[in-house]
Amino acid sequence: MAQVKICGLREQAHVAVALDAGARYLGFVFFPKSPRAVSAVQAAELASQVPAGIARVGLFVDPDDALLQTVLNEAPLDLIQLHGDESPQRVAEVKSRFGLPVMKAVGIATPEDMSALTDYGLVADMLLVDAKPAGDAILPGGNGLAFDWRLLAGRHWLKPWMLAGGLTPGNVAEAVRLTKAPCVDVSSGVESARGQKDAGLIRDFIAAAEG
Numbered sequence: 001m002a003q004v005k006i007c008g009l010r011e012q013a014h015v016a017v018a019l020d021a022g023a024r025y026l027g028f029v030f031f032p033k034s035p036r037a038v039s040a041v042q043a044a045e046l047a048s049q050v051p052a053g054i055a056r057v058g059l060f061v062d063p064d065d066a067l068l069q070t071v072l073n074e075a076p077l078d079l080i081q082l083h084g085d086e087s088p089q090r091v092a093e094v095k096s097r098f099g100l101p102v103m104k105a106v107g108i109a110t111p112e113d114m115s116a117l118t119d120y121g122l123v124a125d126m127l128l129v130d131a132k133p134a135g136d137a138i139l140p141g142g143n144g145l146a147f148d149w150r151l152l153a154g155r156h157w158l159k160p161w162m163l164a165g166g167l168t169p170g171n172v173a174e175a176v177r178l179t180k181a182p183c184v185d186v187s188s189g190v191e192s193a194r195g196q197k198d199a200g201l202i203r204d205f206i207a208a209a210e211g
């Protein structure tokens with residue numbers, strides 16, 4: 001049984017479905033190139049119905065301080081997700097400057113990519129283990145791309161972690177079984193079209209992840 005983060009929410013109805021179905025983390029994307037991007041004002045509205053105990057996660061890609069400050073002035077967030085090429089030093093800087101925990105995404109394609117998880121585990125509060133995007137990808141995540149989950153078998157890190165990348169209602173139970181992930185994160189796998197969340201798929205995914 002794994003906890004669930006539903007990422008890329010843009011509509012109140014989907015926030016309500018995710019909460020009703022048992023999601024523990026809700027993700028709002030602040031990356032303009034994403035079809036799931038929201039403004040700080042939209043995120044503030046979406047976050048307004050989220051009860052205490054459910055984490056509101058802001059997803060950023062190589063954000064500068066001005067963007068982080070603009071969003072945080074408007075939208076109440078509990079966790080900052082850094083999904084770009086942020087260095088361990090930048091992760092530490094964001095944590096101390098903005099006073100929120102940081103989850104760092106690390107892209108995995110081969111065994112050589114695994115060492116970054118150890119490095120970021122020293123500074124981040126959480127790790128997000130995602131598929132490494134193709135070289136020509138427009139988005140550094142949210143592409144519905146999976147990686148070889150066997151790379152994670154038997155691995156442990158200093159910090160809590162989530163599994164992401166190409167998860168769907170149909171494969172998430174197997175992913176959790178193989179990796180022992182305590183938490184799973186999904187965006188594309190609960191969409192009927194790119195950027196369009198689907199209530200039925202959200203419910204199916206959470207039911208499958210919870211086993």
Ligand SMILES: O=C(O)c1ccccc1N[C@@H]1O[C@H](COP(=O)(O)O)[C@@H](O)[C@H]1O
Nearest residue numbers: 007034141142143144164165166187188
């Ligand atoms: O969802 C996005 O649009 C996005 C944009 C930029 C960086 C990351 C993004 N999403 C994250 O990517 C992973 C995997 O998503 P998917 O389920 O494979 O589509 C997940 O952590 C999302 O939070």
